[in-house]
Amino acid sequence: MIDVRCLCLGVLSLGEATGYEIRKRLKAYFGPYQGVSYGALYPALAKLLASGEVVSSEAAAASTLEKRSYKITEKGRESLHSSLDTARGQEQVRSEFMAAMFFADQLKKDTLDRLIDERLAELRGDMAQFQGFRGSPGTEGQRFVSRYGQVLCRAAIDFLQGEGRAIASAIERDRQG
Amino acid sequence: MIDVRCLCLGVLSLGEATGYEIRKRLKAYFGPYQGVSYGALYPALAKLLASGEVVSSEAAAASTLEKRSYKITEKGRESLHSSLDTARGQEQVRSEFMAAMFFADQLKKDTLDRLIDERLAELRGDMAQFQGFRGSPGTEGQRFVSRYGQVLCRAAIDFLQGEGRAIASAIERDRQG
């Protein structure tokens, strides 16, 4: 299973980073496909530290609010690989967009248009993000995710601009006719 | 915001149903894009009943374990429409697949192949589900979701079968070379 701890280990396997940087990198790597809030991130890092899967620059003492850089340990690397090996090819989607569009016939025209515009705006943003780290050297795995993300965004954008918009128009016509 | 309560109201806006049926219909309509467990569903229905947004066949008394059919009220319909009007064009994805593939270079060959196979199997299942209710009469909104789902599945399947598989092979070659 890939959980927050595993994601942290994954990011750290590519180089040391602070908690703040881990979050930023996750965003850059996965765009909308994996997000963590600080409320999930820091407790996860604390556990990893306690179990010896990572070490921190300001290890002992040096209480709170001190910038601390985390580094993965050999134990952490083993733990990461064992998590990765048990990972499943799953994807959980919770689409507010789809849920709302399903009831498109009960939607106001403004809302219908706004929903499609919002989705398109987000998709274009995601697209840019995935293209962004395509250039950097990176691993084949990174390239895979970047391309996969772009392909999915592209498909969604094309659909919404073409057929999707047409269906929205059809609903309009039905309502008036 | 589209939450469990709103989804229930949405399903009930198309006809009355039991809790069990609501869950099944959500699955049929949205495939993997919206799921609810009974532990979330029944408490939500209880709240809707208490607030008068739905009524149940065995309204009063008739304690537990009695089959009860839920029907949306006028108040429920208003509530649904106001929820739909404030819906955002968002999509939250939590992709274990992408997270694992990102670290593909650190993956065993078996795992890499398995991940892609699993993802393909799921996508084909989703595809079949979306195609399934395409035939039924349904609303334009239903048609939209069905088509959108199919387009996204198709894009993902094509990518994984072609370029995706190729990248996986490239990783193999790199490791040996």
Added chain:
DNA sequence: GTGAACATGTAAATTGTTACATGATTAC
């Protein structure tokens, strides 16, 4: 000097899943 971005962390509240407990109905 001031606003933006960097940086860490906690606690309450929300939310949902999983497992459990129970029983009816239908098809073989």
Added chain:
DNA sequence: GTAATCATGTAACAATTTACATGTTCAC
């Protein structure tokens, strides 16, 4: 009669988000 599917619900548990509290560093 028995297995599968239909059917309702609760309670413990897990996970995460949101809001809060605090402070630093850097560019303009």
